[in-house]
Each structure stands twice: as C-alpha cells, then as structure tokens.
Amino acid sequence: MPELRKDPFSSRWIVIAPEYAPGIYELGRVGAAVADPLFSRPPASCSLCPENEVHTPPEVYALRPHDGPAAAANSPGWALRVIPHKFPVLRVEGDLSPRAQGVYDHMNGIGAHEVIVETASHDRQMADLSPGEIEPILHAFRQRLLDLRRDTRFRYLSVFKAHGQRAGAGFGHSHSQIIATPFVPQGVLDKIAALHGHRDARKRCLMCDIARQETEDGLRVVHDNGAFVAFTPYASRTPFETWIVPLSHAPMFEDDNGRYGPLATILSVILRKLRAALSDPSYILNLHNAPCADPDNHFHIEIRPVLGRSIPVPWGSGTYVNPTPPEDAARYLREIES
Amino acid sequence: MPELRKDPFSSRWIVIAPEYAPGIYELGRVGAAVADPLFSRPPASCSLCPENEVHTPPEVYALRPHDGPAAAANSPGWALRVIPHKFPVLRVEGDLSPRAQGVYDHMNGIGAHEVIVETASHDRQMADLSPGEIEPILHAFRQRLLDLRRDTRFRYLSVFKAHGQRAGAGFGHSHSQIIATPFVPQGVLDKIAALHGHRDARKRCLMCDIARQETEDGLRVVHDNGAFVAFTPYASRTPFETWIVPLSHAPMFEDDNGRYGPLATILSVILRKLRAALSDPSYILNLHNAPCADPDNHFHIEIRPVLGRSIPVPWGSGTYVNPTPPEDAARYLREIES
Numbered sequence: 001m002p003e004l005r006k007d008p009f010s011s012r013w014i015v016i017a018p019e020y021a022p023g024i025y026e027l028g029r030v031g032a033a034v035a036d037p038l039f040s041r042p043p044a045s046c047s048l049c050p051e052n053e054v055h056t057p058p059e060v061y062a063l064r065p066h067d068g069p070a071a072a073a074n075s076p077g078w079a080l081r082v083i084p085h086k087f088p089v090l091r092v093e094g095d096l097s098p099r100a101q102g103v104y105d106h107m108n109g110i111g112a113h114e115v116i117v118e119t120a121s122h123d124r125q126m127a128d129l130s131p132g133e134i135e136p137i138l139h140a141f142r143q144r145l146l147d148l149r150r151d152t153r154f155r156y157l158s159v160f161k162a163h164g165q166r167a168g169a170g171f172g173h174s175h176s177q178i179i180a181t182p183f184v185p186q187g188v189l190d191k192i193a194a195l196h197g198h199r200d201a202r203k204r205c206l207m208c209d210i211a212r213q214e215t216e217d218g219l220r221v222v223h224d225n226g227a228f229v230a231f232t233p234y235a236s237r238t239p240f241e242t243w244i245v246p247l248s249h250a251p252m253f254e255d256d257n258g259r260y261g262p263l264a265t266i267l268s269v270i271l272r273k274l275r276a277a278l279s280d281p282s283y284i285l286n287l288h289n290a291p292c293a294d295p296d297n298h299f300h301i302e303i304r305p306v307l308g309r310s311i312p313v314p315w316g317s318g319t320y321v322n323p324t325p326p327e328d329a330a331r332y333l334r335e336i337e338s
Numbered sequence: 339m340p341e342l343r344k345d346p347f348s349s350r351w352i353v354i355a356p357e358y359a360p361g362i363y364e365l366g367r368v369g370a371a372v373a374d375p376l377f378s379r380p381p382a383s384c385s386l387c388p389e390n391e392v393h394t395p396p397e398v399y400a401l402r403p404h405d406g407p408a409a410a411a412n413s414p415g416w417a418l419r420v421i422p423h424k425f426p427v428l429r430v431e432g433d434l435s436p437r438a439q440g441v442y443d444h445m446n447g448i449g450a451h452e453v454i455v456e457t458a459s460h461d462r463q464m465a466d467l468s469p470g471e472i473e474p475i476l477h478a479f480r481q482r483l484l485d486l487r488r489d490t491r492f493r494y495l496s497v498f499k500a501h502g503q504r505a506g507a508g509f510g511h512s513h514s515q516i517i518a519t520p521f522v523p524q525g526v527l528d529k530i531a532a533l534h535g536h537r538d539a540r541k542r543c544l545m546c547d548i549a550r551q552e553t554e555d556g557l558r559v560v561h562d563n564g565a566f567v568a569f570t571p572y573a574s575r576t577p578f579e580t581w582i583v584p585l586s587h588a589p590m591f592e593d594d595n596g597r598y599g600p601l602a603t604i605l606s607v608i609l610r611k612l613r614a615a616l617s618d619p620s621y622i623l624n625l626h627n628a629p630c631a632d633p634d635n636h637f638h639i640e641i642r643p644v645l646g647r648s649i650p651v652p653w654g655s656g657t658y659v660n661p662t663p664p665e666d667a668a669r670y671l672r673e674i675e676s
Contacts, residue, residue: 004444
C-alpha cells in the first residue's frame with residue numbers, strides 16, 4: 001500500500017510508493033544507479049583551474065595557505081577561490097526599477113552570482129576532500145554571505161552546489177555557487193512561514209521538534225556526530241534525499257561558525273556514503289538559511305541525488321512520487337562504510 | 339539585462355535570462371533540440387495496443403465507433419480506451435486512516451490512477467491526430483472526471499499527459515493519465531488562492547484579466563481561434579511553455595463541453611507547432627481545474643516542453659531560470675505553419 005506523507009514545511013503531500021517502480025526501488029537499494037559522467041574538460045581548458053585565472057573575473061575571496069610573493073591575487077597558489085560567475089544569472093550593476101506591466105510585476109534582473117572553486121585540483125570532488133579541506137569552504141560561504149548581506153538590494157542569498165551533469169553542473173571542477181536575489185524565493189518563504197506558525201501555536205521550533213523525534217526514533221537517521229544529525233526526511237521528495245541539521249537550535253549559518261568543524265565532518269561522511277551507495281550520483285545541495293537574522297529559523301543543509309530519467313516525474317502541481325521509503329534509504333546508507 | 343517576472347498565480351519570481359545560456363536560447367529559436375526518442379516497444383508487446391487487452395485491467399470507458407458483435411468490452415475495435423493503471427501510484431481499495439506520526443501527518447495512499455489510451459494506433463502521437471480525433475479524448479476526460487467525482491474520498495482529479503522519455507512517459511503509445519488524490523495538490527491550492535484573492539480585491543477574474551491583456555498586447559499570443567487563446571505566459575518557467583485558456587470565463591472543464599471542438603482544434607495547432615519548432619520535444623501537459631465547482635476558477639491547459647539536460651536547473655526553492663523570453667518563443671511559434 002502506498003503512503004501519503006505531508007512535508008511539514010511546504011504542506012505538500014508526498015507519495016511514498018515502492019510498488020510503483022520496483023526497478024528503481026531496487027536500484028536505490030543495491031546501488032546500481034547508472035553512472036553520470038562529469039563534464040569532461042581537460043584542466044588546460046578549465047577556467048576554474050590554476051594558471052587559468054585570467055579567464056575568470058577577478059576573485060572576491062581566496063585562501064592562499066602559503067602566502068608569499070607568488071601568491072598575488074588572481075594568480076596560482078590558492079587552495080580555494082571565489083569569483084563572480086562569468087555568465088551570471090543576475091547582474092550586479094543597476095537599479096531594480098520595480099514596476100507593473102498591466103496585471104504583471106516586473107523588476108530588473110539585479111543580483112549577484114558567485115562561484116566558489118572548492119579546490120585547486122581539477123579531479124578531486126567534494127567527496128574526495130577531507131573534513132579539514134571542507135571546513136574552509138564553509139568559512140568561505142560565511143565570508144561571502146556576510147559581505148553580500150551589506151548590499152541592501154538583496155533579500156536572499158542562496159548557497160547551493162550542483163554536482164554532475166544531471167544536476168545541471170556546468171563544470172566538472174568541484175564548485176559551489178551563491179546567488180543573491182532581490183526577492184526571497186517562495187520555497188524559503190513557505191519554510192519560514194511554517195517555522196513561525198509552529199512557534200506561534202506551540203512555542204517550539206519545528207526543526208528542533210523534528211531533530212528530536214528523528215534522533216529518538218532512529219529509523220531515518222543516517223549519521224549523528226553529537227553536533228549535527230543527518231537523516232532522510234519523513235516526506236522525502238526523491239530517493240535518498242538527506243538533510244543535515246544542527247542538533248541544538250541554530251538560527252543562522254553565519255552565526256554557527258564555531259561548529260563548522262563537525263559540520264564539515266558530517267558533510268564528508270554523507271557525501272561519501274551517497275557516492276558509494278549510488279555510484280557517484282549527480283546531486284543538488286542547498287543551504288537553507290533565513291533572509292535575515294530570525295530567531296525562529298533553524299538552518300540546515302538539504303542534499304538531493306538526481307538519479308536520472310528512470311525516476312517518475314512529478315505529475316504536476318508539485319506532487320512528488322518517491323519509490324524509495326526514506327527508512328530503507330537510511331538503513332542502506334547507515335550500513336555503508338564511509 | 340536579465341529580467342525578473344512574477345508569476346501572478348504562484349507569486350514566484352522567474353528569471354528571464356537570455357544571456358545566461360546563449361546556446362540554449364539559440365536552440366529554442368532555431369528548433370535544433372536534440373531529439374528524444376520515444377520508448378520503443380513493438381506493438382506486439384505494447385499493453386496499450388489492440389489485441390493485448392488481456393494484459394491490462396478491465397476498461398472503465400471505451401469508444402467503439404462501429405458497434406457490433408466484435409465490439410465487446412476488453413476486445414479490439416475501440417478507437418479510445420480508458421483503463422486503470424496496472425501499477426497505480428495510489429490504490430482504490432481501502433480507507434484513508436489519517437493519523438499523526440509524532441510531529442508528522444500520514445494517510446494511506448488511497449486514490450485512483452487511470453490511463454486514457456488516446457488512439458488504437460501504436461505509432462500516432464497526439465500531434466498526429468486530427469481535431470476530430472482529439473475531441474473524443476476531451477469527452478473521455480469529462481466522463482472519467484464526472485464518474486470519479488462521485489467518490490467522496492477524492493479531493494482533486496489531476497489530468498495530465500507525459501509525452502516522451504524526458505517527460506517520464508512509460509509508454510510510447512499515445513496516452514494521458516488521471517490521478518485522483520485525497521488531497522488538493524499545493525500548486526492547485528496556490529492557484530485557487532490567487533484567483534480568490536484577485537476576485538476579493540478587484541471583483542474580477544485574474545485569468546480573464548490575463549487573457550484580455552494578452553490578446554490586446556499580442557506579444558505572447560501563439561494562436562487565437564475566437565473561443566480559446568494560446569500564449570506563452572509572461573513568467574514562463576521553461577522555454578516554450580504554452581497555455582491554452584478559454585477567452586470567456588469558464589470555471590470548470592467538465593461544464594465547458596460545448597466548446598471541446600475549438601479546444602481540440604487549438605490543442606492540435608499548438609502540439610504541431612511545438613513538434614515542428616523543437617524536433618518533437620518531450621512535454622508535460624496539465625489540465626488546471628478546480629477541486630470542486632468554484633465560480634472563481636478559470637480552467638486552462640498548460641504545456642511545458644522538457645528540453646533535456648542542457649537547460650539550467652532551478653537552483654533550489656522553486657526559482658526557475660528561463661533562457662528563452664516568452665515573447666521570442668511566441669513569435670517563433672506563430673511563424674511556424676501548423
């Protein structure tokens with residue numbers, strides 16, 4: 001019997017239907033996903049590689065562990081580098097000029113679009129990096145968030161990572177992105193509204209309630225390192241969706257920098273488990289944060305593998321059919337060495 | 339300069355960014371989309387083909403133009419046939435048994451899932467059918483909607499069509515689907531709320547306002563046959579998204595059966611234009627209807643081509659980047675003979 005489970009944040013009902021696509025269910029269980037080759041481009045023509053700094057806009061942040069004369073900005077020697085996107089989705093220069101167009105609403109496409117080059121090495125993906133190498137990426141996110149927040153035109157800063165062609169990644173070289181928008185995405189507004197509603201009605205944080213129930217239950221827990229818990233959400237939209245949530249209430253990512261060490265560690269564990277379970281799947285990673293300092297928010301990371309065309313599509317209106325019960329995905333991921 | 343346009347129904351901002359992906363933009367313009375072969379299965383092993391009726395559940399509706407002794411139910415001779423899905427997403431038998439699971443909400447996966455086999459011919463897609471052959475499909479939708487509405491467990495009836503593998507179609511044989519759910523999908527609730535909000539504030543129907551503005555403007559109109567207008571919506575989520583809207587207020591699809599003739603005609607025109615423009619693209623077609631008779635609703639059909647991996651993905655939280663301005667898509671589609 002299929003199940004209907006309501007996502008407490010979006011109020012959407014998700015169908016958990018293992019019988020609907022038995023082949024796909026099996027695929028998730030035995031880790032036989034069709035491999036999705038990365039965008040292949042040799043380092044010489046990769047604009048994210050060292051020695052090719054001239055092909056990118058000037059860097060806005062970089063980590064150069066061995067400072068010295070060879071470590072000038074926009075030259076090799078960096079371990080991590082943040083640059084504006086060469087073909088940005090939104091443009092930094094200009095005014096919003098919001099206006100009506102008859103019944104419609106229009107603004108100029110003002111925003112920022114940056115690329116965090118996570119490593120100088122062309123061939124090492126985030127799952128190959130040690131926690132000690134991932135932690136500086138989190139600090140780079142923080143630095144860029146703090147800087148971009150000063151631009152009063154921006155209402156939300158989306159931090160995300162697309163890995164693999166199926167997830168839409170345009171580079172094989174490991175990278176994340178930040179997009180600053182003059183509006184708060186509707187999905188974020190919905191989530192914040194759910195957190196506020198729960199606080200108003202019950203005087204508690206919805207995500208704290210969820211983290212507590214998940215750790216007590218254990219059924220959907222993939223990993224718990226004392227500071228963060230990783231679990232497959234109750235109403236997972238897609239197979240092997242995994243969330244990483246701070247165990248104690250933590251409104252904003254930027255303010256939790258004291259725990260970037262354990263966050264890097266659990267992120268590394270989860271990425272290696274997913275890679276082993278699903279043959280290096282494409283995935284999308286999103287950092288959920290609040291538009292501005294909000295005591296009701298509880299930041300977290302969502303990772304959704306993109307398993308290719310054989311997964312049934314949503315049939316419209318945002319209803320998802322997930323053939324892999326999150327309890328099965330969690331059990332499978334728990335058993336994998338990482 | 340990219341543009342930000344707000345979808346008046348979902349309140350989501352869409353980024354129209356032709357510079358972001360110039361190759362894709364060009365692709366849309368010149369119709370050079372990579373072909374997406376249909377699920378290939380010979381008629382002999384296609385369970386939707388005549389002579390294979392034994393491999394499907396018993397039909398719930400059929401059109402047999404030449405009635406006679408050879409036209410018994412579940413035997414060949416039909417022009418159109420509706421059957422329960424052999425592997426349904428939701429099951430008809432049982433109780434909903436809604437219950438809490440700690441902080442979460444759960445129901446049994448009760449619903450109905452039917453397949454409308456649109457033609458007896460294995461090789462003719464909907465774009466190959468004449469308006470006179472499409473009109474009975476619309477009447478079949480109506481018959482099934484009227485019948486399924488009598489089951490009080492169901493709160494919404496989703497009518498949709500997935501064409502092509504990229505859209506998730508599981509058969510190459512032309513078909514549509516109906517899924518009855520015990521909940522109203524969130525996307526439908528959002529749309530109905532926008533229609534109610536506009537009516538409350540302005541005493542007018544939002545979709546009537548839009549249809550009027552589009553026909554006066556003409557910029558985004560693809561085709562207008564006096565009863566229906568087809569246009570690319572102002573805040574198109576994806577390239578070549580096209581809506582078909584009744585020009586005079588029409589709350590419910592089931593009640594508009596007097597105009598299924600012109601609706602079939604414009605649907606045929608649009609499907610042939612899209613096929614010619616984009617090399618037979620995969621697409622998803624959704625019928626937007628209301629959960630129950632609602633004078634504020636204005637039914638319509640949404641068609642979204644699925645153009646494959648080269649289209650940039652949403653970066654999370656439901657924000658879409660569309661590289662093809664709907665005005666360009668409309669102009670291109672208008673110029674195509676159909």
